[in-house]
Amino acid sequence: MKNYLIFKVDGSPIDDDLNSPEVIASEIAKAILEDSFESSRYLAILSDRFGTVETSLAKQPIASLNLDHDGVNLWISEGRKIRDAIYSLIDSIADSYSNIAQTIHLLEDICHKSNKFGEISVSDDIDLDRTFEYIENTSEQQFSECLRKVYSFNEMEHQGASDA
Amino acid sequence: MTKYFVFRNQSNGAQKNVPGSREEMACEITKVVSQDELPKDYYIAFAQENEQTVNETLREMATCTVEIDDEREKIWINEAQALWYKFDNLEDQIGMANTAIYFAANDLGEALEQSEHFNDIEYLGPKTVERTFEYMDSSGLSQFADQLSEIFEVEFFHNTYLES
Numbered sequence: 001m002k003n004y005l006i007f008k009v010d011g012s013p014i015d016d017d018l019n020s021p022e023v024i025a026s027e028i029a030k031a032i033l034e035d036s037f038e039s040s041r042y043l044a045i046l047s048d049r050f051g052t053v054e055t056s057l058a059k060q061p062i063a064s065l066n067l068d069h070d071g072v073n074l075w076i077s078e079g080r081k082i083r084d085a086i087y088s089l090i091d092s093i094a095d096s097y098s099n100i101a102q103t104i105h106l107l108e109d110i111c112h113k114s115n116k117f118g119e120i121s122v123s124d125d126i127d128l129d130r131t132f133e134y135i136e137n138t139s140e141q142q143f144s145e146c147l148r149k150v151y152s153f154n155e156m157e158h159q160g161a162s163d164a
Numbered sequence: 165m166t167k168y169f170v171f172r173n174q175s176n177g178a179q180k181n182v183p184g185s186r187e188e189m190a191c192e193i194t195k196v197v198s199q200d201e202l203p204k205d206y207y208i209a210f211a212q213e214n215e216q217t218v219n220e221t222l223r224e225m226a227t228c229t230v231e232i233d234d235e236r237e238k239i240w241i242n243e244a245q246a247l248w249y250k251f252d253n254l255e256d257q258i259g260m261a262n263t264a265i266y267f268a269a270n271d272l273g274e275a276l277e278q279s280e281h282f283n284d285i286e287y288l289g290p291k292t293v294e295r296t297f298e299y300m301d302s303s304g305l306s307q308f309a310d311q312l313s314e315i316f317e318v319e320f321f322h323n324t325y326l327e328s
Binding site: 074078079081082085086088089091092093095096097099100103104106107110111114115116117119120121122124125126131132134135137138139142143146150 | 239243244246247250251253254257258260261264265267268269271272274275276278279280281282284285286287288292293295296299300304306307308311315
């Protein structure tokens with residue numbers, strides 16, 4: 001079982017090998033931290049190597065996790081697919097909310113300017129926030145909790161480094 | 165004030181309302197008030213030439229009547245039509261959101277169920293998505309339809325309005 005240190009970085013080069021343990025460790029960390037922003041980048045380094053080869057990395061790790069061959073295979077065969085499906089659902093919900101809210105806004109704007117239909121209130125009829133509460137379960141949190149246990153994820157105390 | 169008799173168009177496309185005519189307007193108003201999604205030439209309308217010529221048979225065949233004069237025509241053209249398009253657009257947005265979220269939730273459900281390690285995670289069920297969007301379907305259109313019905317004195321025959 002190998003231990004990897006996780007760093008949050010800006011614009012790090014993407015490893016060509018998507019199935020390397022380092023890339024997988026960083027993907028798992030991102031999923032555990034429920035960070036679905038596409039631009040967010042994490043870097044994973046074997047803890048044995050920290051302080052030697054990567055001394056130029058003047059940052060503190062934000063977390064660590066354990067990863068072995070089985071853990072790599074689990075992520076490739078199951079984890080990645082579930083993560084992609086969760087992100088897809090999150091995107092669908094966010095896009096849908098935004099499009100409907102925008103259309104309601106335009107519709108009400110026309111109503112308010114109208115002499116005959118000024119009293120129609122669409123947002124009273126569709127309580128968008130309340131409606132979307134029913135479909136807010138994207139499983140992201142539960143997936144994160146499972147991954148934490150499977151990969152013995154350990155978040156570091158010094159959170160300042162995560163903003164770097 | 166002219167009364168327009170609106171009929172189900174059974175001419176298989178042989179007869180159509182003249183685009184931009186009050187007859188076409190009467191048919192569009194009928195579609196909005198009935199709140200049914202119907203094809204463009206589903207109805208055809210005829211102006212009542214003379215009140216005395218309308219016999220009982222004609223009344224029995226008609227779906228409804230719509231009253232249009234100059235003032236009401238302006239209401240339709242300047243206010244109601246734009247609102248109708250926006251309501252239509254909102255219905256489309258809700259329908260697209262329903263489809264996108266339904267399939268995204270379904271994909272996530274499949275990924276979780278096929279997984280050996282993560283199949284205990286709860287996920288958004290397609291039935292919850294369906295119920296949520298059924299609730300959203302009212303969308304203020306009924307307020308608009310009621311007001312249109314009042315303004316244009318729409319009178320349905322044979323309870324077709326209630327049956328639709």
